[in-house]
Amino acid sequence: MFLGIPLETTQDAQAAQIAQTAQVQTSEKAKPAYDVTSFFSSRIVGGVDAPKGFAPYMVALITGDVIKFFVCGGSIISKHHVLTAAHCIEPFVHWGELSESFTGLAGSNYWNATYVVIKFCGYRNHPDWDWATIKNDIGILITAVEISFTVRVRPITLNFDWVGGGEKGYVAGWGRLGAWENIPYWLQLLLVKILSPKECHERMLQAAGAGVIAPPVDPKIEMCTFAGLGSGMCNGDSGSALVKILRQQHGHVIYEEHVQVGIVSWGIPCARGVPDVFVRVSGYKSFVTETLRTHNTCKR
Numbered sequence: 001m002f003l004g005i006p007l008e009t010t011q012d013a014q015a016a017q018i019a020q021t022a023q024v025q026t027s028e029k030a031k032p033a034y035d036v037t038s039f040f041s042s043r044i045v046g047g048v049d050a051p052k053g054f055a056p057y058m059v060a061l062i063t064g065d066v067i068k069f070f071v072c073g074g075s076i077i078s079k080h081h082v083l084t085a086a087h088c089i090e091p092f093v094h095w096g097e098l099s100e101s102f103t104g105l106a107g108s109n110y111w112n113a114t115y116v117v118i119k120f121c122g123y124r125n126h127p128d129w130d131w132a133t134i135k136n137d138i139g140i141l142i143t144a145v146e147i148s149f150t151v152r153v154r155p156i157t158l159n160f161d162w163v164g165g166g167e168k169g170y171v172a173g174w175g176r177l178g179a180w181e182n183i184p185y186w187l188q189l190l191l192v193k194i195l196s197p198k199e200c201h202e203r204m205l206q207a208a209g210a211g212v213i214a215p216p217v218d219p220k221i222e223m224c225t226f227a228g229l230g231s232g233m234c235n236g237d238s239g240s241a242l243v244k245i246l247r248q249q250h251g252h253v254i255y256e257e258h259v260q261v262g263i264v265s266w267g268i269p270c271a272r273g274v275p276d277v278f279v280r281v282s283g284y285k286s287f288v289t290e291t292l293r294t295h296n297t298c299k300r
């Protein structure tokens with residue numbers, strides 16, 4: 001029997017908790033009925049090495065003062081904000097304050113490179129974020145200083161339009177290459193098919209028939225992708241962006257724009273032929289726009 005969990009495994013969650021105080025590995029934690037932690041994914045299975053500089057919006061969220069441990073992915077959405085999953089942030093919040101050892105690294109395909117170090121002074125998780133149901137799994141980190149944009153460090157545009165089924169997208173991340181396998185140092189890339197709510201529901205029912213226990217998928221605020229047996233999200237991919245490519249036209253010029261439409265949230269690790277579940281960005285337009293408008297700096 002397999003359990004659905006935030007894409008960040010139980011072992012990663014426990015490690016993150018230990019790393020918080022004793023500096024030992026990744027992140028994630030869980031609670032209720034079905035073992036929530038088993039749903040969090042931390043790595044991409046069946047992907048390929050991303051081209052150098054492919055995803056300049058990517059941030060590796062890490063913990064540790066001396067020895068660094070990878071936790072989750074995130075995406076730069078402004079000079080002051082990094083978007084990720086709420087379950088990636090919560091383990092590092094104590095008495096309402098974000099741990100100073102919880103930071104971001106950007107500007108390189110290597111998650112442990114220190115080309116750009118991003119320090120955070122605050123955060124805002126969705127007020128209705130719930131560990132028990134893994135719903136409203138969205139959070140925004142507020143940077144201590146403004147992020148300087150370069151060729152290697154740039155924001156990604158959020159797209160709040162509804163995304164239906166049959167469309168193609170991709171996910172870049174540093175999640176595990178397979179269950180119980182190591183976290184890759186180099187950024188991985190996986191092409192996926194975005195499922196319609198109906199197809200996602202049907203595939204989840206098939207998984208349930210095979211003994212998988214998982215929370216229901218709410219199509220208003222969640223979306224699914226599928227890449228086939230042996231390919232998908234795994235521990236460590238949590239918080240990473242689901243990106244869709246839009247073909248735009250300006251006058252006679254046709255160009256492509258890469259926009260974020262989802263956030264890796266939970267699934268059945270790893271790549272077992274079951275859909276991966278993402279936060280649907282379009283379901284949180286008010287939360288995101290309000291946060292960007294009202295949480296640009298941290299109160300001292």
